Amino acid sequence: MTEDDFLRAYDPAAFPRPALTVDLVLMGLRAGRPAVLLTQRTQHPHAGRWALPGSFVRPDETLDGAAERVLREKAGFAPAAVADTHREQLYTFGALDRDPRMRIVTVAYLALMPEAAFARALAQEAGLSAALLAVPWAGEAGGPVAAFAAGDPDRATPLRLAFDHAAILALAVQRMRGKLDYSDVAFALLPEAFTLRQLQDVHEAILGTALNKPAFRRRMLDRGWLVPTGAREAGTSFRPAELYRFQKPL
């Protein structure tokens, strides 16, 4: 049977289709540590567990469009602010039992936002909480990622995540690590103007390792993506650092 035969014989009502959702890993920084936005589930299944914000994909919107809608409706982003967040598709999860209610395939997205926007979303939306991410392994290779409540600085009890959201979270961190060095994802977590130290802190927080300062500085500056603003950081009790802007050369 060819695809066409199949299509002509295909009765949308006769064959149940998997439901399709998008789930978003909304990543940002809290006091320099990587964090994600989570909502605590109030209903079964997985009541009490923490879930990534998501939504069903409507027939009249693209996957990217659905992700943007979640950003607006569930993370409280103004339409103009949505455009300023870095968004990318992560992976599509399709295990049969990933949701006990019905067959749901979900397209996972990674959204990155600067610290200020992250805090704003957190303040505006009542249902949202920030969970700090523990990145307990070194290197790019995967491993179980753990999320901790903001009120648990000792990291005593990891949050229990709903569905397969722990795997999605782990993949998000892994993707971030892999892209950190050759892409511009780190800048998506920083404000418009930032110091080289802030940039290095972001890299170190995501990689989970310390980096050599002169080598890091050299690599970043040699890449040609950083434009010095001429301004300097304020509020330090020591020599203030130069503020840079991110701009990819054409």
Add this chain to the structure above:
Amino acid sequence: MTEDDFLRAYDPAAFPRPALTVDLVLMGLRAGRPAVLLTQRTQHPHAGRWALPGSFVRPDETLDGAAERVLREKAGFAPAAVADTHREQLYTFGALDRDPRMRIVTVAYLALMPEAAFARALAQEAGLSAALLAVPWAGEAGGPVAAFAAGDPDRATPLRLAFDHAAILALAVQRMRGKLDYSDVAFALLPEAFTLRQLQDVHEAILGTALNKPAFRRRMLDRGWLVPTGAREAGTSFRPAELYRFQKPL
């Protein structure tokens, strides 16, 4: 409205869901050049154009399972042979107008197979053709990828691809290029035993550039993934090269 409210109010019959398919980029080598398996469409829409083999995702199979089924049913792979192919999810395409018949979201997969398996699939399945890939740009960055019929060695007229399959193909090549250096994808295109020259040929074909021989050899051997078999290639009129096996150390 929370996700749970939505779910409880959600009537599968009332809200049309997007249809979900998988499409496979079945990549292999033909005479040392990268090639993909395509089927020529006989029905509208896009009759006469060339399409990637694919299928609807059934409610009782995972996405990976659907991809494996396509490999068996449409590419003529024996169940045992399916396990030997490298498979990975590429990206999920969800543009509203990507299929004129109805809203179809497709999860694209990349499948890599050695030259022999590629030729076998081609011989067994009547509807399949091999299209040679032209990789007209250098580096990892994207660009339009062109496919040419096997009977068109001069590459005069590129094949017209159906739907958004040209974009899927381009992404597959781009992914291959990006992973070539740090992953084992190149070995998935080679037979069990191969020479360093063959390995370099695969790299050069996919990257579209010539590589320095001593440097390439040094990098590959230093990585520790190559085990010399002790055997040597046969059929040459000159010094035969050592045959290696791929084996990742634990």
Add this chain to the structure above:
DNA sequence: TTGACTTATATCCATTTTGCATCTTAGTTA
């Protein structure tokens, strides 16, 4: 049997990249 021929494999060297220690500079604070 031998030498020409071809490609595999090894070696060498200059250049670039990287890791790391140390020094200097520019601010604040007492």
Add this chain to the structure above:
DNA sequence: TAACTAAGATGCAAAATGGATATAAGTCAA
């Protein structure tokens, strides 16, 4: 004005890389 802190600069050794060249191991023809 001196102590202090972190920014930013400099210098150097080790490692990685690019590329030319030499040697080795086969086939093949005379």
